Amino acid sequence: MKIENPAKLPLTLSQQAIRRMPYYLKYLKNLDRERNKYISASAIAASLSFYEVLVRKDLAVVSSVSGKPRVGFAVEELITDIEHYLGYDCVDSAVLVGVGHLGQALLCYRGFEDYGLDIAAAFDIDKSLVGREINGKEVFHVEKLANLCPRLNVRIGIITVPAPAAQEVCDALVEGGVMAIWNFAPTQLKIPDKVLVQNENMAESLAILTKHLMEKRR
Amino acid sequence: MKIENPAKLPLTLSQQAIRRMPYYLKYLKNLDRERNKYISASAIAASLSFYEVLVRKDLAVVSSVSGKPRVGFAVEELITDIEHYLGYDCVDSAVLVGVGHLGQALLCYRGFEDYGLDIAAAFDIDKSLVGREINGKEVFHVEKLANLCPRLNVRIGIITVPAPAAQEVCDALVEGGVMAIWNFAPTQLKIPDKVLVQNENMAESLAILTKHLMEKRR
DNA sequence: AAAATTTCGATAATATAATATCGAAATGAA
DNA sequence: TTCATTTCGATATTATATTATCGAAATTTT
Numbered sequence: 012m013k014i015e016n017p018a019k020l021p022l023t024l025s026q027q028a029i030r031r032m033p034y035y036l037k038y039l040k041n042l043d044r045e046r047n048k049y050i051s052a053s054a055i056a057a058s059l060s061f062y063e064v065l066v067r068k069d070l071a072v073v074s075s076v077s078g079k080p081r082v083g084f085a086v087e088e089l090i091t092d093i094e095h096y097l098g099y100d101c102v103d104s105a106v107l108v109g110v111g112h113l114g115q116a117l118l119c120y121r122g123f124e125d126y127g128l129d130i131a132a133a134f135d136i137d138k139s140l141v142g143r144e145i146n147g148k149e150v151f152h153v154e155k156l157a158n159l160c161p162r163l164n165v166r167i168g169i170i171t172v173p174a175p176a177a178q179e180v181c182d183a184l185v186e187g188g189v190m191a192i193w194n195f196a197p198t199q200l201k202i203p204d205k206v207l208v209q210n211e212n213m214a215e216s217l218a219i220l221t222k223h224l225m226e227k228r229r
Numbered sequence: 230m231k232i233e234n235p236a237k238l239p240l241t242l243s244q245q246a247i248r249r250m251p252y253y254l255k256y257l258k259n260l261d262r263e264r265n266k267y268i269s270a271s272a273i274a275a276s277l278s279f280y281e282v283l284v285r286k287d288l289a290v291v292s293s294v295s296g297k298p299r300v301g302f303a304v305e306e307l308i309t310d311i312e313h314y315l316g317y318d319c320v321d322s323a324v325l326v327g328v329g330h331l332g333q334a335l336l337c338y339r340g341f342e343d344y345g346l347d348i349a350a351a352f353d354i355d356k357s358l359v360g361r362e363i364n365g366k367e368v369f370h371v372e373k374l375a376n377l378c379p380r381l382n383v384r385i386g387i388i389t390v391p392a393p394a395a396q397e398v399c400d401a402l403v404e405g406g407v408m409a410i411w412n413f414a415p416t417q418l419k420i421p422d423k424v425l426v427q428n429e430n431m432a433e434s435l436a437i438l439t440k441h442l443m444e445k446r447r
Numbered sequence: 448a449a450a451a452t453t454t455c456g457a458t459a460a461t462a463t464a465a466t467a468t469c470g471a472a473a474t475g476a477a
Numbered sequence: 478t479t480c481a482t483t484t485c486g487a488t489a490t491t492a493t494a495t496t497a498t499c500g501a502a503a504t505t506t507t
Contacts, residue, residue: 020457025494029440033432034417037392051454059417062496067455080455081503097436098443112337116330122415126435166442174255190445191438197340199252199277207441209434214251216427217344218315220409222247223425224384225316227408238487243464269484280466285485298485299473451506462495472485477478 021072028069029097033126034059035069036093044086051083099127104165105193108180109172110135110150113195117171118145131163136176153180160187169193170200239290246287247315251344252277253287254311262304269301317345322383323411326398327390328353328368331413335389336363349381354394371398378405387411388418 024032038058042050052070056063070084071077073096078084094100102124107114110133118133133150135141141152151159160168168184170177170192177196184192191207194200197214242250256276260268270288274281288302289295291314296302312318320342325332328351336351351368353359359370369377378386386402388395388410395414402410409425412418415432 026437027494029436030433033415033430033436037415037432053454060419063454064497065495068495071456078455079503080501081453081505083454096440098439098446101443101446103439103442112330112334116334119330123435126432127439128435167438191442193434193438197251197255201278207438209438211429211431211434212251213429214255214344215248216411216429217341217346218247218251219244220385220411220425220427221316221321221345222314224321224409225319228316228319245464271484281484282467283465286465289486296485297473298471299475299483301484449507451504453502453504455500455502457500458498460495460497463493465490465492467488467490469488470486472483474483475481477480 021068024069024072024096028072031061031065031069032073032093032097034061035066036090036097039086039090039093042086047086049079049083050086050089052078054083097127099125102127102129103167104129104131104163105167105169106130106132106134106156106160106163106165106184106189107148107169107171108134108153108156108184109170109176109196110137110140110145111171111173114171115145117169118148128167130169131165132159153183156180156183157186160184160189166190167193169195171195174198239286242287242290242314246290249279249283249287250291250311250315252279253284254308254315257304257308257311260304265304267297267301268304268307270296272301315345317343320345320347321385322347322349322381323385323387324348324350324352324374324378324381324383324402324407325366325387325389326352326371326374326402327388327394327414328355328358328363329389329391332387332389333363335387336366346385348387349383350377371401374398374401375404378402378407384408385411387413389413392416 038055052067053063056066073092074084074089075092076088105128107117107130118130130148133145133148134153134156135150136153140150143150166189168189170180172180174196177198178200181192181200181202185203185206193209195211197212200208202208256273270285271281274284291310292302292307293310294306323346325335325348336348348366351363351366352371352374353368354371358368361368384407386407388398390398392414395416396418399410399418399420403424411427413429415430418426420426
């Protein structure tokens, strides 16, 4: 009798590992798949500047088959496995609230489809924007937000309003039954546990940068 | 003789702690400082939904004075300390490369000044953009990038070009003597060790979101 | 056929980060 | 003045994530 998982190897990916997945995916998709049926973790690691063993571990979790020694992993299968793992194969609908510069940039961004995201509609408080279309997506007034979310069958809310308005918008999204929020406003949102918040606060990254430069200066 | 740091308490902040700093700063600045000369770590933690002890530890590292039991930390001093810690008190100049939707959004963003960042100029390959001004910042042709960086006394490069062009732009920035790069392109850049890269890849966050939703669906 | 090489998976060791617990100092109330 | 409460700092524990090491399988070279 063989022991299946002797030293409790991870069966799920860490948060950080999930973040690495899009990089793997992009790299694999850019390969010439006619020439490269197989790819080694070592090669991936070298190209992405990741640690080799880390790549091997990440792939072990998502991959349906194991890699062949001296050969590597089957590229096509890996791509399918990663896309499936991240849920890219079943598209999620989202609404975007706040049609400012950043909001418009996101509305116009091509590439979200590849990531399994479809922005169904946009919302703003500015009446001169309401009714307009941006990249084929209609802009509604925010007061309709909570009502329209269920009707649009939306599960993700994207917040690109100024910080002071963010909590209010967030509450409306939660009321609308959204299950995950992508927050670009520089605030910490209060939210029920069942809803996931992903903050994209540029001040965070900037803090890392300026801190680093400050130390260089010394 | 008193032992200074018996159980090697951290003298520096973790990356994650640095990322929390902007939230502390924002919270403290929004306080009515006339009424609140002091603030407790407990109150900050409750407002930001952070763990109390974590806040205390973070503040202990940046704060020049320790908190008073039953009272808390002096607000004004904390603000000064955090700003100094992050280097917000000495402004860094940056250039932005790639004046698409996202690039324009960043060029127009007010608030960077508060974070010690000044975007000195923008660059693009599109000749119809070159020579124009966006939010008071002139757009130059990318071929001038490496040359102008030293002249503008720039230490940060912001990359908002499409992924395929990112590495080339990055190389020019490094050639221009930039010390830190803020990369919004969804690629892993190859860079000398001395230069810091901060990736702002939306695919990363999106992976977390879609993964989470996929699990909910089951 | 034997030896060298690449790559794998498994395990171990380390580093980073978050959470929990506890005694002591400062304040306010009994 | 004594006692309860809030908040602190220090220490301990646990969780998360990365890096290192090693033997074994598949392939190529000698």
